[in-house]
Amino acid sequence: MIRCDIPKAIPIKKIMQENPYVKTFVFEHTLNSQPGQFVNLWIPRIDEKPMSIAYDGGKEFWVSMFAVGPFSKAMHSLKVGDMVGVRGPYGKPFEFKKGQRLVMMAGGYGAAPLYNLTVRAIKQGCTVDFVVGARSKEHLLYVNRIKKLGASVKLHVATDDGSVGKKGYNTLILEELIANKKGKKIGCVYACGPEPMMKKVSDICFASKVNAQISVERYMKCGFGVCGQCSVDPKGFRTCVEGPCVSNEVARSVVEFGKYHRDKTGKMHKF
Numbered sequence: 001m002i003r004c005d006i007p008k009a010i011p012i013k014k015i016m017q018e019n020p021y022v023k024t025f026v027f028e029h030t031l032n033s034q035p036g037q038f039v040n041l042w043i044p045r046i047d048e049k050p051m052s053i054a055y056d057g058g059k060e061f062w063v064s065m066f067a068v069g070p071f072s073k074a075m076h077s078l079k080v081g082d083m084v085g086v087r088g089p090y091g092k093p094f095e096f097k098k099g100q101r102l103v104m105m106a107g108g109y110g111a112a113p114l115y116n117l118t119v120r121a122i123k124q125g126c127t128v129d130f131v132v133g134a135r136s137k138e139h140l141l142y143v144n145r146i147k148k149l150g151a152s153v154k155l156h157v158a159t160d161d162g163s164v165g166k167k168g169y170n171t172l173i174l175e176e177l178i179a180n181k182k183g184k185k186i187g188c189v190y191a192c193g194p195e196p197m198m199k200k201v202s203d204i205c206f207a208s209k210v211n212a213q214i215s216v217e218r219y220m221k222c223g224f225g226v227c228g229q230c231s232v233d234p235k236g237f238r239t240c241v242e243g244p245c246v247s248n249e250v251a252r253s254v255v256e257f258g259k260y261h262r263d264k265t266g267k268m269h270k271f
C-alpha cells in the first residue's frame, strides 16, 4: 500500500450536502485504502484532523464531515477547487471474510466508513444488515446511499425521538437481529459511532458470543505512531496504528473504552 506522510495538496472535486450538518468532500486521488482507515486533512493556519474514508473508488475518495468546531467548520466553508492537504491512508482497517452475513452498527459519521466497508464486502459475496442510528430524522446519514446498494443490503433505522424508524437506540435493533435465529448466522458485527453506543454493541456481542470489530478513536496528531497522543490505557497501544479498528476482545482490554478519553493536552474527559 502506498502511503504519503507529507501532505499532498489536492483540490476538492465535488461537495455533497448529506443533511443540514454533514457535507461529503470528494477528492480525485488514488489512495489505495482499506475500509476503516482514515486520512489526515490539513487546512494551513487552521488545523489538521483525522477523517474516516467514506468511499474509495480507486480514482477518487470521499470524506463525510460534521461541522462542529474550528477545523470542520473551515472545511464546510470551502468550495469546489479549493486545496486541502491530504496524508495517509492510516490505521488498521476492518477485516471481513467472503460470503459472511455482517451487521453494521452506525451512529453519527460512523455510517460513512461502514458504507465504505459494505461496498467492499458485498462485492465479496457478503450480505449486510445496516443499522443506522441518529438523534432524529434530519441527523440521519447515508440512508439513501445504503438503499441503493441492492438486495444484499437490508437497511434498519432507529431514531432517539422516533421521527423515523424504530424509536430508541439502534442497539435495540442489534438485540433483535441476534435474537432472531431464523436467518443466516451473523459472522461479525462492526461498530463505528459515539463511544457509549459502541460500548453497548460490545457488551451485547460479548454476552451473545457474536464476533465484533470496533473503531476505537482517540484524539490524533501524527496519525502514524510517532507522537503517542492517541495511546490508550492500560497497554498504551496507539489507536492510529494498532487501531482504530480492533476486535471486540481488544476493545474490551482497553480500560478507558466507553469510560473516558483524553484531549490534545492529555486532560481526561468522561463520556
Ligand SMILES: Cc1cc2nc3c(=O)[nH]c(=O)nc-3n(C[C@H](O)[C@H](O)[C@H](O)COP(=O)(O)OP(=O)(O)OC[C@H]3O[C@@H](n4cnc5c(N)ncnc54)[C@H](O)[C@@H]3O)c2cc1C
Binding pocket: 038, 047, 049, 050, 051, 052, 053, 063, 064, 065, 066, 067, 068, 069, 070, 071, 072, 073, 108, 109, 112, 217, 218, 219, 220, 244
Ligand atoms: C480516526 C478518526 C476518524 C474520524 N473521522 C471523522 C469523520 O469521518 N467525520 C467527522 O466529522 N469527524 C471525524 N473524526 C473527528 C474529527 O477528526 C474532528 O475531531 C472533528 O472534525 C472536530 O474537529 P474540529 O477542529 O472541527 O472541532 P473540535 O474543536 O476538535 O471539536 C469541537 C467539539 O465537537 C466535538 N466533536 C468532535 N467530533 C464530533 C462529531 N463528529 N460530532 C459531534 N461532536 C463532535 C468535540 O468533542 C468538541 O467538543 C474522526 C476522528 C478520528 C480520531
Ligand code: FES
Binding pocket: 219, 220, 221, 222, 223, 224, 225, 226, 227, 228, 229, 230, 231, 238, 239, 240, 241
Ligand atoms: S496520533 Fe501520534 S501516535 Fe497516534
